[in-house]
Amino acid sequence: MKFVQIALVIGLALVGIVRAQEIISTTQMERQIFDWTNQERAKIKAPPLKWNDRLAIAARLHSDEMAQQKDLSHQLKDEPVFTERLAAQGAHFNSAAENVGYGDDAESLHDGWMHSPPHRANLLNPAYTDMGIGIVRVGDRLWATEDFATVLQKFSSEDFEKSLEQQIASLRSGHGLPPLKANASLELRRIACSGNASPSAAMGAAPRGASQSYAFNFTAPSPEQLPTTLANRVLELSGGSYSLGACPTQPNGQGMTTYRVLMVFAR
Numbered sequence: 461m462k463f464v465q466i467a468l469v470i471g472l473a474l475v476g477i478v479r480a481q482e483i484i485s486t487t488q489m490e491r492q493i494f495d496w497t498n499q500e501r502a503k504i505k506a507p508p509l510k511w512n513d514r515l516a517i518a519a520r521l522h523s524d525e526m527a528q529q530k531d532l533s534h535q536l537k538d539e540p541v542f543t544e545r546l547a548a549q550g551a552h553f554n555s556a557a558e559n560v561g562y563g564d565d566a567e568s569l570h571d572g573w574m575h576s577p578p579h580r581a582n583l584l585n586p587a588y589t590d591m592g593i594g595i596v597r598v599g600d601r602l603w604a605t606e607d608f609a610t611v612l613q614k615f616s617s618e619d620f621e622k623s624l625e626q627q628i629a630s631l632r633s634g635h636g637l638p639p640l641k642a643n644a645s646l647e648l649r650r651i652a653c654s655g656n657a658s659p660s661a662a663m664g665a666a667p668r669g670a671s672q673s674y675a676f677n678f679t680a681p682s683p684e685q686l687p688t689t690l691a692n693r694v695l696e697l698s699g700g701s702y703s704l705g706a707c708p709t710q711p712n713g714q715g716m717t718t719y720r721v722l723m724v725f726a727r
Contacts (some may be wrong), residue, residue, distance in 0.1 A: 462568075469489065477573065486596065487595075488634075489566035490595050491511075492570075493570050493606070494509070497669050506586040507586060509590060510591070511591065512590035514550050515592025516594055517592070517605075518545045518605075519592045520592070520605070522560070522604075523596040524596045526562075527601075528630075543556050544629075547717065551613060552613075553609035553610055554681035555587060555609065556588075557609075557610075559582055560606075561573060561579075562601055564600065565590055583606075590715045591608050601629055602634050606677065609650040620683060620706040623683035626683075628642070637698075640694075640699070643703045644704065645703040648703055648722040648723075652722050653707035656677070657677055657720075659675045660675065661675075672726065672727050674724070676693075676722050676723045676725075678690065679720050680721060693725060694707060695724060699727060700726055701725075702723055702727055703724050704721065705721070705722050707719065708722065
């Protein structure tokens with residue numbers, strides 16, 4: 461009889477150890493879901509997402525707010541829209557999406573999102589490059605947020621201008637055209653930083669004596685995204701030069717950062 465009692469005590473102890481091992485932290489669950497997401501993306505040959513700490517912080521803060529207010533929503537009372545929440549953590553992007561949900565464990569959260577068409581579309585969208593997940597536990601319920609973004613390199617004015625020059629040179633070279641002479645203009649950069657959106661604002665930088673001048677004033681999230689009219693003009697010119705100036709803009713109403721660019725082509 462004594463032996464049976466000892467065996468029972470040992471058995472209960474082992475069950476306790478197994479149950480303790482089954483309880484994982486919310487950060488471990490976040491990483492589990494992140495890994496499962498990339499496994500699903502691999503099945504459709506979508507590029508893997510990179511873990512982004514800035515997005516994860518924004519996601520955790522939102523999950524905590526949902527848990528406190530006991531409300532499943534993308535925008536809670538007195539809270540900015542989600543893109544502004546991402547930008548507030550220093551994320552730099554030109555597109556983003558968000559999934560929210562609650563459940564009992566990581567599996568139920570992930571399965572719920574994967575079986576919901578709009579949430580699944582966010583998870584598998586090949587355009588997104590980065591992901592952050594935030595899970596908050598309150599009692600037996602998990603409140604969770606997934607933030608996705610197409611993250612962009614953050615440029616200084618000088619670097620953005622140089623990248624634009626390289627983009628234009630590559631565009632013309634690909635069509636067998638000679639390079640255009642490029643000139644960085646501090647005056648155009650100053651105007652770009654002022655926020656003036658008028659094309660005529662750039663014409664003051666046109667060289668005297670030029671037979672033809674074309675001015676452009678536009679915003680772009682990256683140097684690779686040239687306006688169609690500008691790309692066409694670049695290919696129409698047989699030669700000549702251009703001046704340019706660029707400046708990071710303040711985030712727009714959705715929290716997305718762009719660059720204002722002023723360019724003047726002359727021949």
